[in-house]
Amino acid sequence: MKKWFVYLLECKDNSYYTGVTNDIDKRIKAHEKGKGSKYVYQKGFKKLLRSKKCKDKSEACRYEYQIKQLPKNKKLNWFD
Numbered sequence: 237m238k239k240w241f242v243y244l245l246e247c248k249d250n251s252y253y254t255g256v257t258n259d260i261d262k263r264i265k266a267h268e269k270g271k272g273s274k275y276v277y278q279k280g281f282k283k284l285l286r287s288k289k290c291k292d293k294s295e296a297c298r299y300e301y302q303i304k305q306l307p308k309n310k311k312l313n314w315f316d
Contacts, residue, residue: 238258238293239258239289240256240257240258240289240290240291240292240293240295240296241256241257241258241260241287241288241289241290241296242254242255242256242287242288242290242296242299242300242303243255243256243257243260243263243264243284243286243287243288244284244285244286244287244303244311244312244315245264245267245276245281245282245283245284245285246282246283246285247275247276247279247280247281247282248279248280248281248282249279249280250282251279251308252285252308252311253267253273253275253276253279254300254303254304254311255272255273255300256290256293256296256297256299256300258293260287264284267281268281285312286312286315287315288315302314
């Protein structure tokens with residue numbers, strides 16, 4: 237059974253990107269190389285801020301949606 241994660245990373249312009257993956261290490265390496273997403277490619281990867289293990293892909297996508305609805309100053313607190 238695959239492990240799923242929702243994660244939050246910071247771009248070089250200080251914006252945040254929220255995503256889901258079943259391999260967090262591989263996905264972050266892809267972002268670092270500019271191959272993870274168009275958004276992060278354009279803004280530049282800075283660092284991974286938070287990640288949370290989820291029970292399945294559905295839960296990870298549900299959490300991703302919740303986080304994306306929040307204002308920037310509340311996104312980090314969602315992971316606490």
